[in-house]
Amino acid sequence: MTTIMLDAGHGPNTAGKRSPDGVLREFHFNNAVAQLVKHHLVKEGMTVLFSHNEQRDVPLAARTKLANQRNADAFVSIHANAYGNSWNSANGIETYVYPSAMKQSIALATLTQNALIIACKRRNRGVKKANFAVLRETRMPAILIECGFMTNREEAALLLSNSYRQQCAQAIASAITTWIRRGKR
Structure with a gap:
């Protein structure tokens, strides 16, 4: 049985x-x-677990510990991006992996980034590397997705819309499903 740990970033x-x-x-x-x-x-047919809690903030260490304890097949952290604290023109979607990420993480990130760009028709900021705790501390393939900028008026409106949320979710789920069917490659 495939187990996916989803992380609604922050709290x-x-x-x-x-x-x-x-x-x-x-x-x-x-x-x-x-x-x-x-x-x-x-x-x-997948088992899906959450590392977050809807009522309170969960520390990053607790999120990664849970994923490792449950031996998830993948850790997928979902975010909305920001550039500064005021409205600006920064825009687009990007997906992160750890700098020394395993090949399976890069494959999942690439599939997810491509699916999001096709579904959402936003600027492709690419697959990037970062030393984020949820990528560094997990022992399974892990990605962190930034679905658009909260500091961009147009993208903030999209991030608030149910249709855009559905587009993002469908793209992410499709990418995960494809990745699993390809044997995590």
Whole structure:
């Protein structure tokens, strides 16, 4: 049985993780997409676990510890990006892997990034490398997805829309399913 650990990045009370006008809280987008991804993956017969909690912030160490304890096949962290604290022109979608990521992480990141760009028709910022705790501390293939910028007025409006959340979720779930069917390659 395939087990996927979904992580709605940050938490409901994480300071500063919102659009400049305060209308969009990042966790609300992240959690909504995680719920939708779970729905799609469960229909594919996968077990889906969450590393986050809808009521409180969960420390990064607790998130990665849970993923490692449950021996998940993949860790997928869902986020909305920001550039500074005010409205600006930064835009697009990007997916991160750890700098010395295993090949399976790079394959999953590439599939996910491509699926998101096709589905959402946003600027392709590519697959990038970063030393993020959720990528560094997990023992399974792990990716962190940035689905658009909360500091860009156009993308903030998209991040608030149910249709965009559905597009993101479908693309992420499709990429994970393809990756599993290809033997995690």
